[in-house]
Amino acid sequence: MLTLYGISNCDTVRKAKKWLDAHQVDYRFHDFRKDGLTAADIESWQSQLGLEKLINKRGTTWRQLSNAEREMAENPNSQATELLLQYPALIKRPLLEGSLPEGSSICEVGFNETLYNDLINGVTHE
Template structure:
């Protein structure tokens, strides 16, 4: 069963959840606000998708970081630490798939991986 991490009010997360429900795919949703990810989890994500892909550099949370903090996002460990401390920095949704792989966002390739047309 895929595990979907995100925020309940995030449009991308809502779209993903709606598509999973519509396809009859069981999933677990983990809300960052209620259950922030730990270091082990964010490291798994950063290693799985890469630091550049994990961190959302276009959002409000990113703009609130100082230059030193933003520079950390270029390395796997730095990106993992930033997302652990600021979960809303992660591109959403973060999906942990049954095969152990991780994806971010909800584009055609993620839908295909989930078996959604």
């Protein structure tokens, strides 16, 4: 089953949810703020995606960080994990993770209709 992670009032998350619903994809929604996150979640995403892809540097949360916090966020260590736990809005969203019906696993950030369509239909991307 797929899990869509994000923040419920995020426009991009809403687009992804609408697309998944329209294509009758079985998923559950996990709100970063309401449902929380664990260090294990973040470390798993960090190992699969890398910090550069995982961190949202375009949002207001990033702009409000101190220079020291930004440095922490860019270094793959436990401090980056702690910072993402403290500021979950730093994580790019939506984050789609889970297993597809044919058995493959996915972990992707952002919403791109073509990519979602390819993922759901078993097309791989490098």
